[in-house]
Amino acid sequence: MKLVDGLIWEFKGRQVVRKEGEIVLAGANPSAEGEDGDEGSEECVERGIDFVLNHRLQEMSCYEDMPTFKAYCKSFMKKVVELMQKNGKSEEEINEFKRKIQAWVVSLLNKDRFRQLQFFIGERMAEGQGEGQVAVVEYREEEDGEVPYLMLVREALVEEKQ
Numbered sequence: 001m002k003l004v005d006g007l008i009w010e011f012k013g014r015q016v017v018r019k020e021g022e023i024v025l026a027g028a029n030p031s032a033e034g035e036d037g038d039e040g041s042e043e044c045v046e047r048g049i050d051f052v053l054n055h056r057l058q059e060m061s062c063y064e065d066m067p068t069f070k071a072y073c074k075s076f077m078k079k080v081v082e083l084m085q086k087n088g089k090s091e092e093e094i095n096e097f098k099r100k101i102q103a104w105v106v107s108l109l110n111k112d113r114f115r116q117l118q119f120f121i122g123e124r125m126a127e128g129q130g131e132g133q134v135a136v137v138e139y140r141e142e143e144d145g146e147v148p149y150l151m152l153v154r155e156a157l158v159e160e161k162q
Helices: 050-054 066-086 091-108
Strands: 002-004 008-012 015-019 045-049 118-121 135-142 145-153
Touching (some): 015 050, 050 145
Antiparallel strands (some): 008 145, 015 045, 118 135, 135 145
16 A cells, blocks of 8 residues: 555555465464365356455446546546535645546546546445445556556545444
C-alpha cells in the first residue's frame, strides 16, 4: 500500500486461483481439518485479482466509456469537496485537492491509459444500497509480469469503527 502525491492510495494486487470463498492472508493458520475435511464435496475454483475477490468487488464496464467516466468524476469530486468542507478542511487544502485530483483524472483519460483500466464497485453499491467510490484498477508492467494496482482517492475513504 502506497500513498501517491498525498492523493491516491495504491494497493498492489496479484492474480490468484483458489477455492471459492477461501481467503488466504499472509500469516493465516491453515484449517485444522486436514486435507480430507472437504471429502465428498464438489470444489469450485475462482480466479482473479486477490483484492477483487477478497472484497467481492463487482466490475462495472459502464465506466469504460470516457464521457460516462468524466460525468462520474465530476459528480464524485463535488461530493468529496462537500465531505472535506464538512470535516473542516481549509480552503487551501480543498483547492490543493482539486488541483491534484483534476491532474490525476486527466492522466487517467489519456486514451492509451484509459483503455487499459478496469473499474470496480463494492457489493453494496452494486445492489443500490449506498454510495461509494469507483475503484480504478490498472495493470503495470514489472519484472515478474503485469501487476494489478487498485487506486482509491484518499479523501473519499471513510474509516469504519470496528
